[in-house]
Amino acid sequence: MKYAGRENRKQTRYPLRTEAIVERATGEKVRAFTVNVCGGGVLLQLEQKSELQVGETVTCGVSLYQRRPPQSWGTGRIVRVENSLVAIDFQNVTLLPDAD
Numbered sequence: 001m002k003y004a005g006r007e008n009r010k011q012t013r014y015p016l017r018t019e020a021i022v023e024r025a026t027g028e029k030v031r032a033f034t035v036n037v038c039g040g041g042v043l044l045q046l047e048q049k050s051e052l053q054v055g056e057t058v059t060c061g062v063s064l065y066q067r068r069p070p071q072s073w074g075t076g077r078i079v080r081v082e083n084s085l086v087a088i089d090f091q092n093v094t095l096l097p098d099a100d
Contacts, residue, residue: 011038019063020044021070022052022086032086034062041076041089052086054078060088 013036022030022044030052032044042060052058056078061070073093080087 011040013038013043019070021061022050022088023059023061024052025057035085037062041079041087042073044086044088046084046086049084050086052078052081054081057091058088060090 015036016034018034020032020034020042022032024030030050031047033047035043035045037043042062044060046052057075058078059075060073062073063070065071074090075092076088076090078086079089
């Protein structure tokens, strides 16, 4: 899926399609897939409708290793919600361990 929205980031975006989980402060987990990533954020496509809101702080987990569930990637603020697309600006990125 190619996203043709207005370009706001100063960092290069890299296309990446992998499983992701967004966890809200309430503990609700929202399943998604990454569309693209950059050093400071991620664009996700949600699997189904959600009540995620611009300004909400969430934790995002991304599956970077085969046959492993999404691992925490960082905490960020939702900066855009458009239909099934959600953009997260990371405030705190977790360094992931190497795959075994």
